[in-house]
Amino acid sequence: MSHARDLxxxxxxxxxxxxxxxxxxxxxxxxxxxxLIRAIAFVAWYGVAALIYNHRWSxxxxxxxxxxxFVLVVTPAASMYFLYHFVLEVAMxxxxxxxxxxxxxxxxxxxxxxxxxxxxxxxxxRLVDSLPLLYGVGLIAxxxxxxxxxxxxxxxxxxxxxxxxxxxxxxxxxxxxxxxxIETVNELLQRWHSLSVDARQGLALALLSQHGIHLPPESRSxxxxxxxxxxxxxxxxx
Amino acid sequence: xxxRDQALTASLLRRAELWxxxxxxxxxxxxxxxxxxxxxxxxxxxxxxxxxxLARARRLIPNTRTREFLEAAYVRAHGxxxxxxxxxxxxxxxxxxxxxxxxxxxxxxxxxxxxAIFVLTVMTGYWMVQTYPALIxxxxxxxxxxxxxxxxxxxxxxxxxxxxSVLSLQILTNNIVVSLFAYCxxxxxxxxxxYILGLNGLMLGAVFAFTGQxxxxxxxxxxxxxxxxxxxxxxxxxGAAGAAVGEALIRPSHHNxxxxxxxxxxxxxxxxxxxxxxxxxxxxxxxxxxxRAGIPLWTRLTIGIGYWLFMIALLKxxxxxxxxxxxxxxxx
Numbered sequence: 001m002s003h004a005r006d007l008x009x010x011x012x013x014x015x016x017x018x019x020x021x022x023x024x025x026x027x028x029x030x031x032x033x034x035x036l037i038r039a040i041a042f043v044a045w046y047g048v049a050a051l052i053y054n055h056r057w058s059x060x061x062x063x064x065x066x067x068x069x070f071v072l073v074v075t076p077a078a079s080m081y082f083l084y085h086f087v088l089e090v091a092m093x094x095x096x097x098x099x100x101x102x103x104x105x106x107x108x109x110x111x112x113x114x115x116x117x118x119x120x121x122x123x124x125x126r127l128v129d130s131l132p133l134l135y136g137v138g139l140i141a142x143x144x145x146x147x148x149x150x151x152x153x154x155x156x157x158x159x160x161x162x163x164x165x166x167x168x169x170x171x172x173x174x175x176x177x178x179x180x181x182i183e184t185v186n187e188l189l190q191r192w193h194s195l196s197v198d199a200r201q202g203l204a205l206a207l208l209s210q211h212g213i214h215l216p217p218e219s220r221s222x223x224x225x226x227x228x229x230x231x232x233x234x235x236x237x238x
Numbered sequence: 239x240x241x242r243d244q245a246l247t248a249s250l251l252r253r254a255e256l257w258x259x260x261x262x263x264x265x266x267x268x269x270x271x272x273x274x275x276x277x278x279x280x281x282x283x284x285x286x287x288x289x290x291x292l293a294r295a296r297r298l299i300p301n302t303r304t305r306e307f308l309e310a311a312y313v314r315a316h317g318x319x320x321x322x323x324x325x326x327x328x329x330x331x332x333x334x335x336x337x338x339x340x341x342x343x344x345x346x347x348x349x350x351x352x353x354a355i356f357v358l359t360v361m362t363g364y365w366m367v368q369t370y371p372a373l374i375x376x377x378x379x380x381x382x383x384x385x386x387x388x389x390x391x392x393x394x395x396x397x398x399x400x401x402x403s404v405l406s407l408q409i410l411t412n413n414i415v416v417s418l419f420a421y422c423x424x425x426x427x428x429x430x431x432x433y434i435l436g437l438n439g440l441m442l443g444a445v446f447a448f449t450g451q452x453x454x455x456x457x458x459x460x461x462x463x464x465x466x467x468x469x470x471x472x473x474x475x476x477g478a479a480g481a482a483v484g485e486a487l488i489r490p491s492h493h494n495x496x497x498x499x500x501x502x503x504x505x506x507x508x509x510x511x512x513x514x515x516x517x518x519x520x521x522x523x524x525x526x527x528x529x530r531a532g533i534p535l536w537t538r539l540t541i542g543i544g545y546w547l548f549m550i551a552l553l554k555x556x557x558x559x560x561x562x563x564x565x566x567x568x569x570x
Contacts, residue, residue, distance in 0.1 A: 011316065013289035013290075014289070014293075015289040015312070017309075017313050017316055018313075019313055064400075065400075066404070067401050069404075070407055075407070093268075093321075107317075111316055111320075113317060113321055116329065117504060117508070120507065121504055124418050124421070124422060124507065128423070151425055154496055154499060154503075155425075155483075155499065155503035155504070155507075156500070156504065157500045157504065164313070167303065167307050167309075167310045169254055169258060169303070186241050186244055186245065190241070
């Protein structure tokens, strides 16, 4: 799997970390999911709270709104909508449900999870990124900057990177093979064509049987034996 | 691939179970606090193991899922190992006791300039409307103009329409947004901050001049004094923070503009936390004190000056028993 851009971070071990940087597509996907979630939460809270406040089937605001209206209906709904990103990013260490679904998370330039200060700065700058409408400034910034970052990310020193949670270790045949056996198998494979058919097949069957692989007579072709031996080394045959 | 590399690859792949265990441990410890010392120590060993094996995998099997898995596990272990402890209470005390006074000291020239610009624009606005009264239409709404021309302040009777709590909430939300915007607008090389500071200064001066022309200046002063001292100061503080952000882009202090911008934004942004806290107070004062007709002037003055002194104490770190930083003289 290759990515357009990687964030390369030096490490104390001398082996650099590489974090694939998320581009405008993944960012927009995550943002849309998050926007949907907070819009639904806003509408749901407002609707239910307005019904409770009005004591009848009406969502409309009162003509002269009182404290109860603001405390019960408006403030929690507005908080859900406007504080969604900051609160969840702090609680989920640089993630939101949308980012998690897109497989991305916020990291600092040194590859770590961002602190509260950085997350706060990043979200305060949404005021600029959301201008003039529909995150125009932020979107243009992600398209033209090297690491696909918006203004808030520049200010906070953060970027979005892929999490790679879905990368699974493949089955590794022969991973239990001893090093000395591997050398023997390698040598046999190298000398394969210089040996007589009987000799190479006999050696191959002996080595395979040491690892519990017993081939029926009809499967003892040269190609099959070579393939099985190569599997023992854990490296695909050349 | 040479025989040696093939043997190395094979021996590398035999460690798959160790990688799986390391990845699982890193995943677990990145989610939860490590309570077991052996567990935490093992994470450090895992980190070295993954680094070693990843380096080999990058050379021997570069385009494989095994290397991808090792890359991901290594990043996860790095994140879990270097994740800072989270102590919100301690972080808040450090912010208000140590960081804030340091930021204020750093921003002192910016605060002075922002205040000077604000005062200058207040005077300009005052002069403009005093000289050309018709210009008030540029700064105030027709409703406000009509109310003042009737000999009333627009704040009179406001509590008949909106309760104090709602008014406070509306005011503090609006003020915090303006304050944050003054800071963020520094991104446009400080021009946005200059615009917000200037516009607010012109409006204040113009409204003072206009109310003065209708004999309402004392009433406006009476309304503004309790919350205005801190509110105007906070406007200058957030303007100063925005100006620092703008200056970092115009005159980068580090090796490039983006880096300077990042450092200035993160550093000056701490002041915005204090500004937001102070604006909550001004919102409450405006909603519960400034708009109530029955509160005498001396009470308003006391609240205004007292709250302003509280702001100074907060910004200097005196509220949290901050020790005076050692001076160069003391070192020598």
